[in-house]
Amino acid sequence: xxxxxxxxxxxxxxxxxxxxxxxxxxxxxxxxxxxxxxxxxxxxxxxxxxxxxxxxxxxxxxxxxxxxxxxxxxxxxxxxxxxxxxxxxxxxxxxxxxxxxxxxxxxxxxxxxxxxxxxxxxxxxxxxxxxxxxxxxxxxxxxxxxxxxxxxxxxxxxxxxxxxxxxxxxxx
Ligand SMILES: [Mg+2]
Numbered sequence: 639x640x641x642x643x644x645x646x647x648x649x650x651x652x653x654x655x656x657x658x659x660x661x662x663x664x665x666x667x668x669x670x671x672x673x674x675x676x677x678x679x680x681x682x683x684x685x686x687x688x689x690x691x692x693x694x695x696x697x698x699x700x701x702x703x704x705x706x707x708x709x710x711x712x713x714x715x716x717x718x719x720x721x722x723x724x725x726x727x728x729x730x731x732x733x734x735x736x737x738x739x740x741x742x743x744x745x746x747x748x749x750x751x752x753x754x755x756x757x758x759x760x761x762x763x764x765x766x767x768x769x770x771x772x773x774x775x776x777x778x779x780x781x782x783x784x785x786x787x788x789x790x791x792x793x794x795x796x797x798x799x800x801x802x803x804x805x806x807x808x809x810x
Pocket of ligand 1: 671672673674675754755756
């Protein structure tokens with residue numbers, strides 16, 4: 639199986655990402671998936687912890703943008719109150735989606751982190767671009783119907799790899 643499917647890091651949640659270390663390593667932008675990465679699929683609002691996490695990321699200096707394959711209304715409704723730019727209907731893993739996101743955050747592939755919960759969209763696309771990729775365990779809750787089969791295949795690709803289970807860098 640291609641290593642293009644494997645992330646640079648695999649963590650329990652976005653709150654387990656060591657943002658300070660990424661910044662120190664020269665990362666300057668975070669491009670993140672929405673559904674099952676930031677919140678469960680279809681959840682309309684950001685919980686307080688997520689709002690604080692985004693504020694923290696920005697305070698470190700990161701430019702942040704959402705890159706989602708979901709439709710415009712869902713993505714815009716979520717992103718607007720947070721004040722972060724977002725791309726809907728992204729059709730990840732297509733290159734064009736990532737190019738748009740990079741333009742939006744004003745960064746290049748070498749200093750941009752792609753965060754997502756799916757190997758065949760978020761991670762594959764990010765790796766092909768040459769971005770630093772972080773896989774998160776899907777936020778539990780509802781998932782899109784077609785996702786169940788994908789999860790089965792993803793587990794095969796991950797071959798028993800487990801996410802880092804340290805305490806979150808960004809506690810509750
Ligand atoms: Mg997702």
